[in-house]
Amino acid sequence: MxxxxxxxxxxxxxxxxxxxxxxVAPHLQEWEDAGSIPRDLHRAAADQGLLGVAFPETAVEAAAYVxxxxxQLHGGTGYLHxxxxxxxxxxxxxxxxxxxxTEVLSDLAARLMGYAS
Structure with a gap:
């Protein structure tokens, strides 16, 4: 394992x-001078499986836990509408x-990462 x-x-x-x-490297100084990163870079990173899109169940579980x-910390007040x-x-x-x-999200992540068809 x-x-x-x-x-x-x-x-x-x-x-x-x-x-x-x-x-990234070829455009780094240009982006530094402009003070921004193009939105297309995020899409390109996602297409390569480099964003958290591949791990949605982990984010969901973390949000539920937190x-x-x-x-619990707020006690009964935490339930007040x-x-x-x-x-x-x-x-x-x-x-x-x-x-x-979770099983559906794990299957999606596996397909996005190329481990399943």
Missing amino acids: KAAVNAEREALRATAAEFVRRE TDRAV GIEVERHYRDARILPIGGGA
């Missing part, structure tokens, strides 16, 4: 390094429903 993880990390590192060499802890913590908790609970089941 550890060898597979290391191979995946190495593949991701190589993909990221090549992306930076090809898409908001659950926040409600109109309180910001309650709204965040409610929003975090809908994420897995709106995004799809």
